Amino acid sequence: MTATLTRGAERIHAAFERAKQEDRAAFMPFMTAGYPSAAEFPAVADALLAHADLLEVGIPYSDPLGDGPTIQRASEQALAGGTSTRRTLALVKELRARHDTPIVVMTYVNPIYAVGPRQFMRLAQDAGVDGLILPDLPPDQDLEIADLAAEHGLAVTFLIAPTSTPERVKLVADACTGFLYAVSVTGVTGAREGTALGEVPAMLALAREYARVPVAVGFGVKDAATARQVAQVADGVVVGSAFVNAVGAGQDVGALAASIAEGCRR
């Protein structure tokens, strides 16, 4: 881990710390940039930001193999509407002008390589992005991305899963500078049936042994009840597909966000 924290990492840690002081798990809603359209996205993001400790914005991608049908379809719709990598960063920049809440960007690696890693980081920094979540980049695949992110003030988040061995958990935890993302299930994103915590406690116990950053849990959290369960064991709760579904169905995402934020209280 870098000796001095980047600006992004500091802001992310502060957000987790504030939630902790208030005896809550940090609440991190996710939304695909440009969904349901580039024009409507800012209002959706505002509604989420009104209740969020951090906001996760996804760069729409043509082949999101870590995502289930909900986010995949949202990506397709956003791309069809003209939102992709550069446009996403521009949308974040607009949000940044109105909000001080930390914003992390979720992106598959190919958009980073296509734009050029240095150029991508420059654009992200300029947009006011605080951190990156990289779902298809195990940290040992590319040691340069994390360094470049740090150079540009950005934190990085990698993921662990229930299948991760202790060695992998250590390796991933060591590489994370923002927070560690623990995937609750073996599977892709998506709001699921059932509320059992399953393998989460065991995975978190392992994560806590190694992580020097907060640990958030995501995949499958969909309402206040599931958030409440996760909030008992995790520093942060990530909720994605449930919000994408709500937007797709024309529901009030602000109300859903308020209710799930409430569920994050301990």
Add this chain to the structure above:
Amino acid sequence: MSLTLPSYPQPDGRGRFGRFGGRYVPETLIPALDELEAAYREAKTDPAFLNELDRLLKEFVGRPSPLYLAQRLTDHAGGAKIYLKREDFNYTGAHKINNCLAQALLAVRMGKRRVIAETGAGQHGVASATAAALLGLDCVVYMGAEDIRRQALNVFRMKLLGAEVREVTSGTATLKDATNEAIRDWVTNVRDTFYILGSVVGPHPYPAMVRDFQAVIGEEVKVQLEALEGRITPDAIVACVGGGSNAIGIFAPYAYLPESERPRLIGTEAAGEGVESGRHAASVAGGRVGVLHGSMMYLLNDDEGQIVPPHSISAGLDYPGIGPEHCHYSETGVAEYVPVTDAQALEALQLLTRLEGIIPALESAHAIYHAVRLAKELGQGGVIVVNLSGRGDKDVAEVMRLLEMERDQGLLDKDVEQVIQEVLA
């Protein structure tokens, strides 16, 4: 003689061929890939595994496949001798079965009773379903809706063999999307499922493992050519490239020889309606370095990293990337990659059928087309080996549709004789 599996100097310990390859996948899969790598390493030198694979390749697949001198094609081309490595003779009709049986045996060895596969032309799906039936495994095959339409015969074969065929409608509804779905299934069911990957793509160790299982093609060519021509090395080898497994299978045994002993290795990429048209699947000629399905390779993607939908007349070549080892061969000059269009492949299919009585797969027809050109260039005394990766039964209905459509639109206002003359001109 019992089977041995080759050991090549590439990839490196991190699964890289030069800068290509690697493991760009969700963390969930990393332990499974480690487990697979370890199981493969063990199996590779275990006589029990090798003997069983050897027996199945001989008795079930029908190996070795013939190396056939295509005399009438050679005469018409008017230059180097053209030999066909007849992977179309394999049981189930293509080279895919070599790899599928080996991976299915590995699945059994690892105690996995459920296998999944992705398929474009359906050949890999049929081979996977066949191996699963033979070994008593549950099998799910992901296939794009567009390919289900183009390859109805193979869809039925898979179902007859007891596999479940899952239609994929996302994205372009072709091989790339079927592969996405297969990976998603694997991420979800990784603990009890073996993913039988169909080409030399995907995260490490797949590109290396699939190559090793397909290298039997090139190894046989060495022995057969020695008997027929008194030399193990032809002047050139031509093979079509989708993901690149049939090509790597015939290239790899030669690719690591010293340069002076190496034949020209030529991969034919699907140029669709022409590389300049933007409607093609030629990743070397028309792509740039990117990451898809877990590995870094030449890839059709735009300047923001979105995958550009590929196009090819042939479902098996309709893939936006090309295996990382090919990328490395291309970058280091070990092999060349040339584009061949839909129209050229269709012509070559008719040409080979008329001259030799062999209906090739549309995929293989891409290689035939270039071999005819190359024969002239190399001239008399030269020897070319073409990997005839599969037979055309699966494509006959689609070819009929295309030819009738062209005729109806007045595009193909000529008979096949005329086509042959044009191809040879």
